[in-house]
Amino acid sequence: MRIAVVPGDGIGKEVVAEGLKVLRKVEEFFNVSFDFTEYPLGAEHYLKTGETLTDEVLEELKTFDAIYFGAIGDPRVRPGLLEHGILLRLRFSLDLYVNIRPVRLYHPCLTPLKGKENIDMVFIRENVEGLYAGSGGFLRRGTPNEVAVQEMINTRYGVERAVRFAFEYAVRTGRKKVTLVDKANVLTYAHDLWQRVFAEVAEEYPEVETDHYYVDAMAMKMVRSPEIFDVVVTPNMFGDILTDLGAEIVGGLGLAASANVNPEGIGMFEPVHGSAPDIAGKGVANPLAAILTASLMLEHLGLDEAAKAVERAVEKVIAENRVTPDLGGKLSTSEVGDAVVEVLEVVA
Ligand code: NAD
Ligand code: IPM
Ligand code: MN
Numbered sequence: 512m513r514i515a516v517v518p519g520d521g522i523g524k525e526v527v528a529e530g531l532k533v534l535r536k537v538e539e540f541f542n543v544s545f546d547f548t549e550y551p552l553g554a555e556h557y558l559k560t561g562e563t564l565t566d567e568v569l570e571e572l573k574t575f576d577a578i579y580f581g582a583i584g585d586p587r588v589r590p591g592l593l594e595h596g597i598l599l600r601l602r603f604s605l606d607l608y609v610n611i612r613p614v615r616l617y618h619p620c621l622t623p624l625k626g627k628e629n630i631d632m633v634f635i636r637e638n639v640e641g642l643y644a645g646s647g648g649f650l651r652r653g654t655p656n657e658v659a660v661q662e663m664i665n666t667r668y669g670v671e672r673a674v675r676f677a678f679e680y681a682v683r684t685g686r687k688k689v690t691l692v693d694k695a696n697v698l699t700y701a702h703d704l705w706q707r708v709f710a711e712v713a714e715e716y717p718e719v720e721t722d723h724y725y726v727d728a729m730a731m732k733m734v735r736s737p738e739i740f741d742v743v744v745t746p747n748m749f750g751d752i753l754t755d756l757g758a759e760i761v762g763g764l765g766l767a768a769s770a771n772v773n774p775e776g777i778g779m780f781e782p783v784h785g786s787a788p789d790i791a792g793k794g795v796a797n798p799l800a801a802i803l804t805a806s807l808m809l810e811h812l813g814l815d816e817a818a819k820a821v822e823r824a825v826e827k828v829i830a831e832n833r834v835t836p837d838l839g840g841k842l843s844t845s846e847v848g849d850a851v852v853e854v855l856e857v858v859a
Contacts, residue, residue: 512812513546515575520553520593521786522796522844523581529798529848530579530805533821536852537809540859541817548575552597554585563596569604573777577808580781581801586788595645598781603639607771607779608669609676610636610750611807614737614757614767618829621762621838624734630761632740635680636750637673638771640664643747665701665746670708676774677744678716688720689713692729692745692753705746730756754783762829765797765837768804770811780808794843797835799825802851817859824854 516531518524531547538544550568557563572578578601583593601607616622616630644664651657677689691709695702706723713721724732726749733740733753737760745753758767767783782800790796803825809818833850834840842850 512543512576513548513574514808515572515578516547516549517552517578517580517597518549519581519583519597519786520555520585521582521788521791522784523553523583523786525791525794525796525844526782526798526801527579527581529844529851530801532848533802533824533851533855534579534805534809536855537814537817537821540820540855541814543814543817547579553583554588554593557588557593557596563593564600569600572601573605575777577777577812578779579805579808580779582782582784582786584786584788599643599645601779602771603645605771605777605779606639606773607777608637608639609673609772609774610634610638611680611770611772612636612750612754612757612767612783613803613807614754614761616761617766617826618762621766621829622760624737624760627737627760630737632737632757633680633684633686633742634750634754634757635673635677635742635744636754637669637745637747638750639747640666640669641747663698663701665704667704667708670705671712674705674709674712674744677742678712678719681719681742682716686719686741688722688741689716690722690724690740690743692724692726692743692749694726694749696725702746709744726753729753733757733760758783763797763837765800765835766803767800768807770804770807772811778808778811780804780811794845795836796844797837798844798848799829799834799851802848820855820859821851823858824851827854827858 518527583597612634614632619628642663647661693702693705695706758764764784769783770780772778782804806818806821828850
């Protein structure tokens with residue numbers, strides 16, 4: 512299988528190296544072989560060449576079975592330039608319209624919430640529309656009368672395919688309930704569309720329970736009663752914000768994995784976290800989010816056994832407290848990667 516690897520910036524490079532170690536071990540046990548091609552996209556490349564992601568590289572990336580991505584973003588570059596030029600451009604150009612972000616508690620000691628032991632929900636974030644569509648502009652920029660407009664785009668087609676994916680995902684993975692999160696009480700056009708589409712699609716899945724929260728109440732409920740959620744479907748921006756909150760209630764960004772997929776095509780797999788300039792280069796970044804992300808990639812490639820083994824290995828290193836400082840451990844990034852590789856030999 513041909514995998515494009517984009518380590519990116521900051522800790523992206525450090526955690527992807529550990530993910531690759533684990534994938535090489537997977538090759539040994541699961542009768543699969545990966546052909547990795549690395550692309551040095553990110554801040555260094557931009558500062559040297561002025562390029563973010565060229566049309567040529569984009570076309571090349573389309574030919575792979577999957578893209579394994581670290582993180583981008585660098586304090587030396589204007590905010591948004593690399594994020595738009597590389598990450599969002601990839602999501603849009605490859606039409607990766609759903610972002611799957613599991614929020615699963617791997618060990619009771621990881622949650623800051625008192626007495627919560629069962630947290631296992633999956634966010635399905637609409638990934639190419641909403642406030643991310645990039646539609647808008649300035650009027651009279653730089654003057655006291657400046658106007659800045661950023662439009663939220665919701666198409667019937669775009670909303671429906673994301674919502675339908677959430678129901679299909681629930682059925683496929685044996686989950687019982689899909690919760691819609693929106694702000695229809697204020698966004699009376701955009702999220703009215705979401706509510707109507709959700710109700711219509713839900714009728715086709717009578718065996719799946721449905722539920723609804725406004726996004727503000729959802730933030731509260733995720734802290735108060737996270738155990739009640741199963742599959743959650745939500746517009747792009749809310750999905751971005753709520754999944755950082757979701758990460759935090761199960762151990763933090765160092766454990767949060769994500770898959771950008773086009774169910775009919777390619778997938779791009781990246782941890783939820785960013786390039787973390789505050790800890791980059793120190794060897795303390797938690798690589799488990801990137802390793803769990805590799806597990807999501809294996810699942811997407813149809814390698815279910817391997818995906819589960821990697822997840823079990825991560826669970827075991829957490830149980831053994833072989834973790835980085837963010838989880839209260841003393842190990843370095845590469846020591847945690849080594850621990851997962853070692854445990855994989857036992858659980859595979
Ligand atoms: P961030 O996710 O990089 O970091 C937030 C906090 O979490 C930091 O204190 C960081 O040290 C900590 N953290 C994150 N990942 C960690 C890990 N694996 N182990 C231990 N601690 C970890 O968010 P930010 O600081 O807001 O953004 C930094 C840059 O990353 C920005 O340029 C932003 O645009 C970009 N970003 C990129 C992606 C992506 O490429 N997918 C995602 C989010 C942010
Ligand atoms: C994420 C990130 C991105 C997003 C940024 C870097 C564009 O925060 O993947 O969660 O907002 O989607
Ligand atoms: Mn985010």
